Amino acid sequence: MKKPLFNKVLVANRGEIALRIMRTLRDLEIPSVAIYSDADAGSLHRKYANEAIHLPGRASKDTYLNVDAILEAIRLTGADAVHPGYGFLSENAAFCAAVNKMGVKFIGPSDQAMHLMGDKVQAKNLMKKHNVPTVPGSDGALGSLDELQELAQKIGYPIILKAAAGGGGRGMRIVRQDAELKDSFEACKREALSYFGDGTVFAERYVSNPRHIEIQVLCDGKRGVHLFERDCSVQRRHQKLIEEAPSRFLNQEQRTRLGEIAVRAALAADYEGVGTVEFICESPDRAYFMEMNTRIQVEHPVTEMITGVDLIQEQIRVAATGELRLTQDDIQIRGWSIETRINAEDPAQDFMPNPGQITHLHLPAGPGMRVDTHIYAGYTIPSDYDSMVAKFISYGADRDEAIQRMLRALAEFECDGVPTTAKFHEVVLKHPAFVSGEFDTGFLALHQKEIEAALKGGPADDEWSRLFTAFQAQVKADGRRGTTASGPSQWQLRARHESCRH
Template identity: 50%
Template sequence: MSTAAPAPLPPGRADTPLFRKVLIANRGEIALRVARACRELGIPSVAVHSVADRDSAVVRFADESVQIGPAQPSRSYLDASAVLQAADQTGADAVHPGYGFLSEDPDFADACREAGITLIGPRPEVMATLGDKAAARSLMAGAGLPLLPGSLDPLDTEQARRLAEEIGFPVIVKAVAGGGGRGMTVVHDPDRFTDEFRRTQATAQMLFGDGRVYVEKYLDKARHVEIQVLCDGHGNAVHLGERDCTVQRRHQKLIEESPAPKLPDGMAEEMGRTAVAGALAAGYTGAGTFEFLVDPAGGYYFMEVNCRIQVEHPVTEMVTGIDLVQEQIRIAAGQPLRIGQADVRLRGAAIECRINAEDPDRAFAPAPGTISTFEAPGGPFTRIDTHVYAGYTVPPNYDSLLAKLIVWAPDRDQAIARMRRALGELRVEGRGIHTTARFLDGVLSHSAFQTAHHTTSLIDEILQSRTG
């Protein structure tokens, strides 16, 4: 991928209006991020919030706010009827779902369509197909994307055992309706396969209301690389390069960067082309992410599609100069893409660290509480996306993400140094409050990460060395 400076975006189409008002069906840093994009586009925004989030920064920043329920997500942010009632009450003609909660719920997308409200995301039927991991694998296989050996359909226990023995252990059992790193189990021991398979079925039923699972080969020493795509409703699609999301704990990403370091020559461009082919085959519209595994031998394999904006989208924004949330809004309003593939240029290197309210010294236990001191890092090419402030109480009801710290530099080594400096400046203190910032600095200093020889097992190796 070229490292030339990105070409400036042409002006938007004045004859295609945007929305009268956008309701933000989310919370935390992503809600504030969407509200800022709306403000820059001149679109009034509505923040919905639970009782626990009544003092959230987005409630103060948005043009309007509506309380939609108590702290429990099932009775507020996951309550589709409450969200749609708030949209009707405020006259919002579009809903931005952010990530998590209702963002990949095809029933919610369909309910928005029935209510005459535009969901800023793909169509319900596309979301349903790609949210079904087995159906997505089958569709992408037909579009020519490479897959790991495994099933294209959900399996019963005996079918799954026979397939696992055929493709060889280790294997991974995945929920058809899974996502966000949940609903999957790695099985190394053939004697444990039946028990683990049934346990994953039960977990999938509990988490997603759908107990169907499938099996694929598990790569023990892999890298996790994803491709960002943008697709409009006029048949145009581009990819915006790759992000490396290899640093993970329990399938949850901790550090992301772009471009992905030390990929085989031509692989990033090839992955981008296949992702665009897959998006077009699915009839995708909006911003989406195609996730791949890269094996040590240099092969890559499709995993899944995320039908929403990603937590790690800022690293792509930093290296391309393209505001992904604004592009989501423009596409949903019916505007054609303002760029072609030849206009996309990656410049320099960007890294993002997720700062969570967790205590690494207590097995990453959640550490909510009231923040007494919050000092954000500054300096050149340093960005922090956060909703917290001194005096803010971190509620125990939601995801532990406090902030996303993002830096840009001309090359990866300088970006690592800049991120370590920024992490050192960050201060988040308060009764009961712990964060992952110091732990992430340790990951950045690890020789495997610094030389880009790390795999998805890096965090486990670091934790084992601390206890060994």
């Protein structure tokens, strides 16, 4: 009988991602340990694990962010490894160091790599040294308002202020003129200190409405591979809502080049495990390093669907052996995948979170459909944590089939007791600009009124459905399904939208 990679792994997270990790641990015949709060007493991740440790309280600071309590759980259970998932302590260098100090393996990068890539100023300077393209901006932290004013004159408006320790859209301010500098600078520093405990701020030229392309990498500190790109351009307030892989924005040559740059960026920090190098792209040939997420990502399933690689398993294997078993030639793109994040939110009320009890639930299934979730009928969604309750991941031989299967899944989904964002995703996936693949991070802002009308069942919804059906028929007739060829031009689509609205 072969020796397991680890004897026991504690999953320092909750909900969907904790359950996702535990399933791979079971595939590898590794016992899992769950931690759970009072709010998660009825959670599936608690029930699924081989062991479970109760962390008293409901608030994150008392439970999933309570380092001392989690370290004690590791001691009590004798776990020899910890998987942090995403969010919570997944990118906390101090927690990583504390786990390793116990002689327990943190399944992820070293605390040094995490700290380096977590500080956006340090990370940007490191990228420059390794010929990774970066957005023009400050060379380091901004020490004063005078320094910011001088930079603004040099690179021009608009500029964006960012928290050096930030992420997830927090600690950011866009400045378009001199009169906004002082207030924006001070507000950004306050928010950075409040959210991240670090008031350090830097500035870059603001790239208006770029494509947001990220590259999945897997490294062992010495060697690395990339698993191609994900397009995360459909966003609301810098929060990703829909992701797909691959992207119609890149051709094969551009895809390969950006993948090689991403691996170079990760290895510059001696990176170990899975990570994501994120780029903002003015054009396919003008991509700038934005940041590196030193953890598994929410949207990792779309990469798994098109490559056949279990990213969690490879992450665990690298942590256990110190060696990457895959080569770049082992990884190929097959088909297309789309992920929608289903949140317990009301899109008609500015996406207000609506926790509560699920009284009836039917999850989609069938060919080309994967659902990652921790909810069930009778489950009460707590108000204490993130509102995401499920991820729907569709797979098709091409983009058109992936979209169609996702629409089938969204129509099949039933969830009574709480509102969800399922209808919102259906509206977006039928929008001609999304179907054509010609969109950027400004998509939702540009089409906000139309989307709101469609959510209410207005004429826009019927018109988009007609255009969606017509475009699909055109694509099939032309034999261009799944290629990078363009659909109707953005200008044609916008003209159609205007006629639809009036």
